Amino acid sequence: ALEPTFRQRGWKILRRPHKHLGATRNAGVRAARGALILFVDDDNALFPEAVDHFVRAMAASGADICTAFQLIFYEDFVPSDRTDGLIQYLPLGGPDALGLIHNVYGDANA
Known part of the structure; x- marks a missing residue:
């Protein structure tokens, strides 16, 4: 489609x-x-300004890769009010053993 x-x-x-x-x-x-690549999983959505924010953050920091907080919703749409997210989550890794029972690594987006 x-x-x-x-x-x-x-x-x-x-x-x-x-x-x-x-x-x-x-x-x-x-x-x-292109010079940059953005991967987004099929069960994720980006806010309209997300790409601009990523590019500006990378330019300002000199980083080769970036990620962002996740706002986790249970609706089938992205609410217009950003404060509606049930959970704000920034996966930074963690103890490897914990990864066996809990997702400390986050999503496959970067």
Whole structure:
């Protein structure tokens, strides 16, 4: 359903059936033409200004990669009020053993 809109914008959809997340994203990196790449999982949404914030933060800090707080919602839409998030979460890792029973690593977005 998104393909016509993507095509109009000059975007390309790469399909890698039966490949794991890393292999699929590596294919995306190889096909990329820009200076920056943003990965977003299919169960995540970005606020409209997110990309601008990422680019400005990377330029100001000199960082090669960045991430952000997550606002966790249980609705099927992104509420317009940012304070509606049930949980604010910034995954910074943690004890490796804890990762066996609790997600201390966060999402696959960066």
